[in-house]
Amino acid sequence: MNDMTRITVPKDWETDQEVRWCPGCGDYAILKAVQRTMPEIGTPPEKTVFVSGIGCSSRFPYYMETYGFHTIHGRAPAVATGIKLANPELDVWIITGDGDGLSIGGNHMLHLLRRNLDCQVLLFNNEIYGLTKGQYSPTSRIGTRSPSTPFGSVDRPASPCGFALGAGARFIARTIDTAQKTMPEILKRAHGHKGTSFVEIFQNCIVYNDAVFDAFTDKKAAPMNQLNVVHGQPLVFGAGTKGIVFDAAAMALKVVDVVDGDTAGLMVHDEMNRVQAQLLIDMEFGPFPIALGVIWCNPAPSFEAAVVEQNISASAGKPTDLNALIRKGQSWEIAAKELHAV
Numbered sequence: 310m311n312d313m314t315r316i317t318v319p320k321d322w323e324t325d326q327e328v329r330w331c332p333g334c335g336d337y338a339i340l341k342a343v344q345r346t347m348p349e350i351g352t353p354p355e356k357t358v359f360v361s362g363i364g365c366s367s368r369f370p371y372y373m374e375t376y377g378f379h380t381i382h383g384r385a386p387a388v389a390t391g392i393k394l395a396n397p398e399l400d401v402w403i404i405t406g407d408g409d410g411l412s413i414g415g416n417h418m419l420h421l422l423r424r425n426l427d428c429q430v431l432l433f434n435n436e437i438y439g440l441t442k443g444q445y446s447p448t449s450r451i452g453t454r455s456p457s458t459p460f461g462s463v464d465r466p467a468s469p470c471g472f473a474l475g476a477g478a479r480f481i482a483r484t485i486d487t488a489q490k491t492m493p494e495i496l497k498r499a500h501g502h503k504g505t506s507f508v509e510i511f512q513n514c515i516v517y518n519d520a521v522f523d524a525f526t527d528k529k530a531a532p533m534n535q536l537n538v539v540h541g542q543p544l545v546f547g548a549g550t551k552g553i554v555f556d557a558a559a560m561a562l563k564v565v566d567v568v569d570g571d572t573a574g575l576m577v578h579d580e581m582n583r584v585q586a587q588l589l590i591d592m593e594f595g596p597f598p599i600a601l602g603v604i605w606c607n608p609a610p611s612f613e614a615a616v617v618e619q620n621i622s623a624s625a626g627k628p629t630d631l632n633a634l635i636r637k638g639q640s641w642e643i644a645a646k647e648l649h650a651v
């Protein structure tokens with residue numbers, strides 16, 4: 310994050326590139342939300358970089374009027390790390406998919422998160438490989454039929470937020486592509502957080518995995534199936550009729566009825582509490598709603614800040630003669646020899 314602010318409007322963040330997603334793809338709504346939020350964030354486009362890997366979602370940098378890198382599969386974290394180390398003043402956003410970020414790029418994502426590079430990761434989770442025509446991904450549910458799992462997948466899916474928490478992320482949030490009202494606030498919180506901010510966005514792939522999130526995104530189903538967590542507020546859903554308590558004997562969460570709006574005894578969201586974050590992320594959908602919003606936020610020193618500080622202290626009072634440094638110790642000159650005629 311930096312303090313170089315300039316007034317912009319959403320149009321300033323749009324490019325002249327033809328947007329090449331399928332009509333109805335959830336990626337459009339995310340692009341719209343990001344372009345609407347950037348003016349509020351205030352960093353000018355020339356101080357902003359979008360970095361992606363490979364996938365439909367990873368086409369995102371083409372559509373943002375900022376610096377951008379469409380890199381190689383799963384390697385956006387490596388490129389983003391280089392950018393931030395070279396110029397810590399830049400705002401760096403990583404765009405990735407469940408395949409790009411958790412299959413081929415899972416290892417890189419792990420190290421980005423544990424290092425805590427100051428950047429924002431937006432992981433578009435559509436539970437499928439969209440670009441390559443619908444193969445199952447690490448987040449596909451058991452039984453997902455796809456070209457690579459014609460009889461239904463048998464392996465248990467990974468939870469992006471669970472992975473991020475385990476890897477040491479210090480900011481974890483979850484939202485939905487169509488959540489145009491609440492997503493900007495989450496993006497602003499992610500940007501304001503110093504360190505890696507991990508945001509999972511449920512994104513509908515209308516072509517290869519349509520309606521997979523309908524159980525909680527459908528307008529009618531949403532109130533009973535979405536738990537919007539707010540720091541310092543009791544965990545309430547179902548239009549105020551249901552709440553979450555911590556059953557100390559079972560060491561587990563439990564859904565209870567809220568009678569006459571009495572929320573006493575309900576668990577209160579504490580985004581700095583890691584155990585609570587784990588419990589919210591692990592809630593089994595069905596018996597429990599899905600937790601959305603900022604689930605975990607507990608800042609820690611960022612990677613690039615530590616590297617910059619170390620470089621400054623290591624070089625303090627030392628000569629800045631590169632030539633002398635190269636010639637110090639193990640270096641020698643090769644005497645010119647006459648070559649044999651061929």
Ligand SMILES: Cc1ncc(C[n+]2csc(CCOP(=O)(O)OP(=O)(O)O)c2C)c(N)n1
Nearest residue numbers: 363364365366382406407408409438439440
């Ligand atoms: C080294 C390498 N391996 C495999 C591929 C093929 N490939 C391209 S995108 C992709 C998966 C994309 O899935 P996801 O990240 O979920 O993005 P989506 O298209 O769903 O947005 C794969 C396997 C590739 N481009 N490069």
Ligand code: SF4
Nearest residue numbers: 331334365439514515
């Ligand atoms: S294949 Fe799916 S994810 Fe890719 S652009 Fe089309 S709808 Fe979107």
